[in-house]
Amino acid sequence: MAVLPIVKYPHPMLTTPAKEVMEITDDILELLDDMYETMVANDGIGIAAPQVNQSLRIALVEIDEETGLFEMINPQIIKTAGKTIDVEGCLSFPEIFGTVERADTIVLNYFDRNGDAYEVEAEDYLARVFQHELEHLEGKLFTDKIIQSILPEDLETYMEENIK
Template sequence: MAVREILTRGESALTKVCHPVTKFDQKLWDLIDDMKETLAEAGGVGLAAPQVGILRRVVIVINEADEVLELVNPEIVAQQGEQDGLEGCLSVPGLWGFVKRPEWVKVKAQDRFGREYEAEGTGLTARCFCHELAHLDGHLYTELTDKLYNSEELDELMDQQAEEEQE
């Protein structure tokens, strides 16, 4: 296993549509293992293959139960509700924005051996499914937010919200 470089906004691989995985072999397993190690090193909750320069439909998501989900050829098959929350991205370091996402999402995917399965989640897990699957079609969350906040602006916003809640 190896930690791979995470591409940042402006890299062309982040704007391309990824190809489906058709071979479930050692090369795929190495990619998945490297992505898991890269995600752990970066301290994120999700990572898509194009973020490490590989244009394949592979995603890693850590769900709210702290389980690592390996999603190969994932697709959203159902969603409900709405949540508006703060998002960041390992490919857009130091910036965050508010994005509307479904409250609940169900995905259909394959595991590293090609077996189909479904996974679902609410809250952060649902947000993560949507965020990571968007990467597979060449999209970043920055397309869905009205404003990007740097860490200083975000701290100010959080302080302001805390003050309002105390009043």
């Protein structure tokens, strides 16, 4: 396993829709492992293949031990409900934070590393992270949706004032 370099904006891979995975090969399994190592090494909670310069519809999310690790191949959101605004950041945009509107609840489909199909309903923070990572697969960036920019030095204060 290896920690891969993270692609930073304005790299064109970040704005290019990723290609569907046609077959789960040893290379795909190795990429999943490397993406996990890369996410953890960079204190991330989600990562998409385009962020490691791979045009593949693969994303990982792990916000804590309770939710566990989601290794998603060819994920797609099939249903959304509600709206909420919260702060986001991104490994490909160091030191950039801002508020973004996202669905409160989503339902998504994906395949895992064994080719098994899953349908997951997620809400609140987990739903937000899924949406952020899946947008990477579409070549869309959270910075295009920022409502209010937050400076890194103001992030902690913002969070304290806005956590309900």
